Amino acid sequence: MRLIVIFILVIFIAAGVVLGALNADMVSYDLAFAQMRLPKGAALLSAMLIGWVLGGLTAWLGVSSERRRAQRELLRNAKNPPANP
Amino acid sequence: MNLPLLLGALAPAAFVLGWWASRRVGARRSGTAVSELSSDYFRGLNYLLNEEQDKAIEVFLKLAEYNRDTVETHLALGNLFRRRGEVDRAIRLHQHLVSRPGLSDSMKTVALLELGEDYMRAGLLDRAEALFTDLVVMNAHAPSALRHLISIYQHERDWHKAIEHARRLEVMTGEEETPMIAQFYCELADRSRQHGARAEARDYLQQAFDCQPDCVRAFMLTGRLQAEDDHHIEAVQAYEAAINADIAFTPEILPPLLNSYARSQQMERAEVFLREMLSRYHGISPVLALTHLYRQRDGERAAVDFLTMQLRQRPSVRGLMALIDATMDKIEGEVRENFLILRDLTKKLLEGQAMYRCSRCGFGAKAHHWQCPSCKSWSTIRPIHGVASE
Structure with a gap:
């Protein structure tokens, strides 16, 4: 399993290098507050990286808030146990 | 495809992938994956409780493959293999666990204890003994290791070592092992008696009494030693003390006791003792002993009358057989044949x-x-x- 993961990773790195080399021409961005010029490949990579990080962050926030809520509920139940029916 | 469109498509895809990866890692950390593991564990446990060991092994094997670090699963598997009689597999599994680098000391000692049990089951007592001795020296699971060592020494009939380890176990756990130690001394006494070392046998018996003052076996062995030395009065005292210590052993004690009564010419004392026993003991042995005594002293008629009366109160196949034997001489012809069939039948009934x-x-x-x-x-x-x- 680990070998397969390494293999896929190597393929993706190679593809990234090839794509970066083929799309080395610069593109300009106007973000209203700033203007920048980036290679096409780097723009692609940064868009994907930002998307990945934002996705991960959203999921992490969701899971941790769920867990905190569950802990609060557990604590509340421990302090005031529900009466036996 | 122009660049902004490509970026617009790839960024949400990356977002979804990042979200999914984070959820997966979070689930593994928070225990969702563990609960999957636990459900498998409980499934395995359920199979075990239902005596479906094949299915349990299958589940546990899958569990062990899923998480190679789960030492407990490997231990459970090894235990199962041993219980199923697949001792070689259990030994391999536990040896693998013991040799695994990075295993905590406490887990390693548990695996060693299990390995020792595997060796015991496989009959490799010398290896098991070495392992358990090491565990006792390390003071890891020492009470269990000591118990196993005691059972090894019992198997090897090395009573001195068994006594030594039983005493150590007593000190370690605070539990009383004196009845067991008294039995070990009785074994030593019996061995000495058989080898003709009578003084040594008496010493061992004294030590058995020191451990357990009401040790029936020690009283019986004392009686036997005295009887063999023709000291029948002392033998009677020892046998009577044995019955008083535990009346349940009466059928074992009565034959040599009656012999010693006869040899020491104390038949009146025998009658008094047996009569007194009738009220305390509800088995047939004292009745048969008294019947034998009355036959010798008062004749066949008195013995049969006594036996018939007692059999009404405590019906017994052994008593019935004694009654048939007693009446065989008085009957002839067809009735005798029928009685012979009845006697064979009761004999077969008792044999099985x-x-x-x-x-x-x-x-x-x-x-x-x-x-x-x-x-x-x-x-x-x-x-x-x-x-x-x-």
Whole structure:
């Protein structure tokens, strides 16, 4: 399993290098507050990286808030146990 | 495809992938994956409780593959293999666990203990002994290791080492092991008696009494030693003390006791003792002994009358057989033939009957054993009380 993961990773790195080399021409961005010029490949990579990080962050926030809520509920139940029916 | 469109498509895809990866990692950390593991564990446990060991092994094997670090799963698997009799697989598994680098000391000692049990099961007692001795020296699971060592020494009949380790176990756990130690001294005494070392046998018996003052076996062995030395008055005292210590052993004690009564010409004392026993003991042995006594002293008629009267109060196949034997001489012809058939029948009925049963594991035996051959506990085999037995 680990070998397969390494293999896929190597393929993706190679593809990234090839794509970066083929799309080395610069593109300009106007973000209203700033203007920048980036290679096409780097723009692609940064868009994907930002998307990945934002996705991960959203999921992490969701899971941790769920867990905190569950802990609060557990604590509340421990302090005031529900009466036996 | 122009660049902004490509970026617009790839960024949400990356977002979804990032979200999914984070959820997966979070789930693994928070225990969702563990709960999947636990559900498998409980499934395995359920199979075990339902005596479906094949299915349990399958589940546990899958669990062990899923998480190679789960030492407990490997231990459970090894235990299962051992219980199923696949000792070589259990040994390999536990050896693998012991040799695994990075295993905590406490887990390693548990694996060592299990490995020792595997060796015991495989009959490799020397290896098991070495392992358990190491565990005792390390003071890791020492009580369990000591118990295993004691059972190894019992198996090897090395009673001195068994006594030494039983005493250590007593000190370690604070539990009383003196009845077991008394039995070990009785074994030593019996061995010395058989080898003719009578003084040594007496010393061992004294030590057995020091451990357990009401040790029936020690009283019986004392009686036997005295009887063999022709000291029948002392033998009678020892045998009577044995019955007073535990009346359940009466069927075992009565034959040599009656012999010593006869040899020391104390038949009046025998009658008084047996009469007194009738009220305390509800088996047939004292009745048969008294019948024998009355036959010798007062004749056949008095013996049969006494036996018939007693059989009405305590019906017993052994008593019936004694009655048939007593009346055989007085009958002739067809009735005698019928009585012969009846006698053979009762004889066969008694032959197929277990006369003793272990009060701990229920093991049935025809002869008396001081140590149960099944559960290896001492002094738990007792006569069965019932119509077909005592």
